[in-house]
Amino acid sequence: MDRYVRWNALLELLTDSGRVSVEDAAAQLNVSQATIRRDFDQLAQQQMIIRTRGGAVANGVSYDLPLRYKTAKHSAEKQRIGAAAAALVAPGQVVGLNGGTTTTEVARALAVRPDLNTNAEGTQLTVVTNALNIANELLVRSQMKIVVAGGVVRPQSFELVGPLGGALLREVTLDLVLLGVNAIDVHLGAAAHHEGEAAMNSLMVGRAKRVVIIADSSKLGGHAFARICAIDRVETLVTDSGAPSSVIAEFEAAGVRVITA
Template identity: 80%
Template sequence: MDRYARWNALLELLTNSGRVTVEDAAERLGVSQATIRRDFDQLAQQQMITRTRGGAVANGVSYDLPLRYKTAKHSAEKQRIGAAAAALVAPGMVVALNGGTTTTEVARALAVRPELAGTPDGAQLTVVTNALNIANELLVRSRMKIVVTGGVVRPQSFELIGPLAGGILRDVTLDIALLGADAIDVVLGPAAHNEGEAAMNNLMVARARQVVIIADSSKLGERAFARICPIERVDILVTDAGASDDTVASFEAAGIRVIRV
């Protein structure tokens, strides 16, 4: 288990129990106590946890981890979700992508589809994104037209947010918005931990003909701080096979097409 995977596991333990000792964490993760102490010290330096004598306590009930720490979590599911979401895209479309590990997988799946780079009649895929890492993924691996919004970079997600970021989105028309979310509730809709990211996502929703929320099953039925849009605005939910039949049925009853992979 690499460092980022350990940190994810430690933060999940703290989310569930609120407190964990060095001994218990070492036993659960199968590593030495010295390794756990170093992990706790590093997480505390980043203000993700609070160190205590012999262990650590959680700083809050949920964590907005930096993107680089999320990549090991549900990776296989996210790759399948990414491929399924990318399959919804046709040549010539204008597509919006926000930031996140799952939408990064969407971008990678789009990049390996040569027919999206251009057709005989000149129909080229256009991707509008506020995520610098996704723009880079597509720029170096494809010949699509890439449009990047302005704004201030949020280091945790590599997303551009703030008042400067909205200008471009208000002046474009999108065929489809493929949006990752930190949580999606069948009543409250999709949401993000950060209000700036949610505001950018909301602008994408407003300009899109079709809205697709991309979320692994661990995020279904959950809530986060800032709502992206009402549930009525969501057309399709792409998730993984871990989503229960009851959960899927509740979203379908709300008028949402659910793709489970």
């Protein structure tokens, strides 16, 4: 098992139970207790957990893991979602992208589309983003125009938040915004764990003609701390084939087009 996959699993165990022993973690992950001890020590050094005698306890931030620990979770689904969401983009558009693992897959799918990688007048794609990793993905692999909102970097997501970025976003118009979210619910709308990220995402929504939410099925029907927008602002939801038909029906009844990848 890859180290980051294992670390993600350990952090999820701690999120669920608040405390886990070396012995229980080793049994659940089918690895040696020595491996778990090393993992706990390394996670504690990064202040992701609190080490205890014989185990570890959550330190209150494991719900919001750094991006590099999230990449292995639902990776196949996110790649399919990314490709499906990228297919909604047309040459010459101005597209907004926020941060996150699923939007990273969208950026990678956009970068390999020949029709979008051109400097020809009227066909060059413009991407507006508040995520440093998204900008880097596109900058080194494409000929798109990249506009980066300013702000303070959140290490967990590589997103820039705060009033500096908000000032730029208020001055642009987006044909389409593709937003990764922590949760989306028919009644509660789209939401993020961090209020700064939610505020930036909400500004993108306010400047966009069309709003597309990209979220794997584990995020459907869930809730998070800070709302991004109400469900009536969402035109399309791109998710994976694991989404229950009953949940999809609820979104469609609310007027949201659902694409499953």
